[in-house]
Amino acid sequence: EAQVTQNPRYLITVTGKKLTVTCSQNMNHEYMSWYRQDPGLGLRQIYYSMNVEVTDKGDVPEGYKVSRKEKRNFPLILESPSPNQTSLYFCASSPLGGANYGYTFGSGTRLTVV
């Protein structure tokens, strides 16, 4: 089944403790992206990647890092999480090709930072 897999689904952590949320897709998509979803603010892009070793900032990149060492994986790293990073996070992927395709989203990771 074609899908984007995120792990973990739920995570509670303490301020300052580094964490990684994994994202993997099995569709050979070049483009991958991370979003956070907050009440009233919709989906906001954190980082995206057009291909292996190519990453770029989205609208809200502060406090996050990403890497794209392999085509299928795009982990989101929070080096020193803070409570304002409590949110619902989604990974998405699509083929390249401009405005021709929508995203396939993962099921989400609900992160709570205390």
Added chain:
Amino acid sequence: GESVGLHLPTLSVQEGDNSIINCAYSNSASDYFIWYKQESGKGPQFIIDIRSNMDKRQGQRVTVLLNKTVKHLSLQIAATQPGDSAVYFCAENRGSGNQFYFGTGTSLTVIP
């Protein structure tokens, strides 16, 4: 900037009625639009898309209408069913490759 207000609009409809969900977009250069459905506890799912050279596109029980003059998009769901209860939001591609910008969404509740 954000096209949709900060408060999540809500829509309640009776099962079997038609639903209309609206979305305003901000950028006249946007040339590709998608409607997504997000059920509780799940990621957004693609419903239907439309390009800026069209003003209407139909799918199974869903129709998207695009009015470029007023930068407005609507999603019509025919014979709404309880399984249609979800948050619906539109996404616009502003002609810059794979980047999409999302509205805040509308919460649809179907009353049995």
